[in-house]
Amino acid sequence: MSTPNTALRAAEPGAPLPADAVPALPGAPHFAYRGGRLMADEVPLEDVAEAAGTPVFVYSRQAVLDAAEAYRTALAELPATICYAMKANGNGALLRSLATAGLGVDVVSAGEMKLALRAGFPASRIVFSGVGKTAAEIGEALDAGIAHLNVESEAELEAVAQVAAQRGKVAHILLRVNPDVAAATHEKIATGHKATKFGIALEHAPALYARAAADPWLEPIGIAAHIGSQIIDMSPYRTAFGRMAELVDALRGQGLTVTQVDLGGGIGIRYRDEPLPDLAAYGAIVREIFGHRDVEILIEPGRSLVGNAGVLLTRVIYVKKSGGKTFVVVDAAMNDLIRPTLYDAWHEIVPVHPAPGAPVVPVDVVGPVCETGDYLARNREMPEPVAGSLLAVMSAGAYAAVMASSYNARPLAPEVLVDGGRHAVVRRRPTMDEMTALEAVPDWLAPAPPQGDR
Incomplete structure (x- = not known):
């Protein structure tokens, strides 16, 4: 039995999607449809994809700060200190935002401690677990x-x-x-x-x-x-x-x-x-x-500060029909977001540009990695995407980029921070030379043949 995608219903062609047609997405109001396209605060997500390529993680700075303020409100009049659990997302720009907002930080390694100090957390607000x-x-x-x-x-x-x-x-x-x-x-x-x-x-x-x-x-x-x-x-x-x-x-x-x-x-x-x-x-x-x-x-909140403050943008490469199933092959993979295959986790997946009238069908959203376990969603009912279209994987701000790998020699996806109507790449996609910079070939191995030789 297929599982419905609860985040999206179609609207009239070319019209803004009305509130009753599009239930609030995870991360709303910072991620929401306006004018028939998905926005991160005031930034159209297709603009981010155009600037940084895909796959790419996109974070709303204000969503993180709002989540922190909600904790302050809930614990008002108590002598309480909020220490962000850095293992959820260690991006330096997010860390700097939280340090500037006066939070402490919970770290679980010397590496995380050094990143926290670099981001501006005073040592007196660092807890080591x-x-x-x-x-x-x-x-x-x-x-x-x-x-x-x-x-x-x-x-x-x-x-x-x-x-x-x-x-x-x-x-x-x-x-x-x-x-x-x-x-x-x-x-x-x-x-x-x-x-x-x-x-x-x-x-x-x-x-x-x-x-x-x-x-x-x-x-x-x-x-x-x-x-x-x-x-x-x-x-x-x-x-x-x-x-x-x-x-x-x-x-x-x-x-x-x-x-x-x-x-x-x-x-x-x-x-x-x-x-x-x-x-x-x-x-x-x-x-x-x-x-x-x-x-x-x-x-020590982590997920609840950053989880719904981020999405993973991915582009459809192919739509493949085989064995009675429809596979939507995208350029994001389990190396970018391992939660679905590691935890059987659910992430809403929605089109950046909804196609009104598109048939709703059960699909598997899968990546290019050479593993059957490389999927972002299975048996998910959604309007069937077309090659080249953009999808947003919601709730990808926590335990996503921070758990990513370069499996299959795939470079880590860049990260982009949105602040109101502006956005910036806060971690760029590495080059192949950067990915292999720590490797060394011992001098007793035969040299590699010239490129092009077999």
């Missing part, structure tokens, strides 16, 4: 003077203490606990139940926190947790935050100092027809549980 920090990374973080490290195991705690002593620098840490809460999300992005690699079991946390407090080179200042990504239902948050609050009270009951609580990632986003996550309800839960506990709140 992750289960596998090396001694070298811990040392770099201490040397940079970041806010704190989120420690995820007893072994890591010992490593941090050792590196801190060697450098003569006290390490500020939060103990990341695992609240053992199963959230309704994809199993590969659920991080808060005890079967995952993340965090320290709640029952072990008090002893480990006390151990850290007794070490002259460690200063535990709070606890952290993260139960997963793309969570729509608020009830798992309530359960997890409640267990964290109980731990805060227990630690303080032992005479230990707890000044910060890191609540992990933010809410999910709408990719398809999910219920719109209620950020106000999320804020109300945080306020109810922690508002009277005299702790500084940290949250």
Whole structure:
């Protein structure tokens, strides 16, 4: 059975698409049809494709800033700091926009930390998470003077203490606990139940926190947790935050100092027809549980800041009918957007220029990569595209460009930032020489034959 594309219905030829004919796209109002064409804020997306080529990622700067402001509103009157989870999208222009807006940043590698510093985040607003920090990374973080490290195991705690002593620098840490809460999300992005690699079991946390407090080179200042990504239902948050609050009270009951609580990632986003996550309800839960506990709140939203602030533009190469199916072959592929094949993720795919009256048919939208798993959508009902037309893959601002590869020697797609009526390439497409610049051929190999020789 085919699956309907809920994002588009046809309009009269040449007329602006009326509001009742085109349901709000993911990312609206920053991505919307006006005058019969798809716009990113005030920029027609075909202009971006003409300037940068396809495939290309397009981000709305204002959409990101609006999403950050929504969190500030939801957490108003709380001592809360928003630390963008950089793993969602590490583009330098987006990072600079968020740093300038006063956000902090959550990083999971020394590389991300260096990018954050380069983008303008002060070290005092950088949080370093992750289960596998090396001694070298811990040392770099201490040397940079970041806010704190989120420690995820007893072994890591010992490593941090050792590196801190060697450098003569006290390490500020939060103990990341695992609240053992199963959230309704994809199993590969659920991080808060005890079967995952993340965090320290709640029952072990008090002893480990006390151990850290007794070490002259460690200063535990709070606890952290993260139960997963793309969570729509608020009830798992309530359960997890409640267990964290109980731990805060227990630690303080032992005479230990707890000044910060890191609540992990933010809410999910709408990719398809999910219920719109209620950020106000999320804020109300945080306020109810922690508002009277005299702790500084940290949250680490990633997807919900940038996910619906971006699209992937792609051009149709061929339309192929074979085996009773219609394949729409486009120039974007799984190396550009791996989420559909990795997570069975749904992304709305819509034409940049709708063709009124075009028949709606089930199609597979596939790329040129030599894998059967190279698809952006399967069995999707949509107006049948024609060769040369532009399609927009929605909700491609998070875990898209940042997870891309050069598989099949395909260059990484460029990234374009839109700001009102202007746009700029903020990461260009690399040349083949740049793609191979790190390679070397040992001198004991025979030289390559001249080009053209066989």
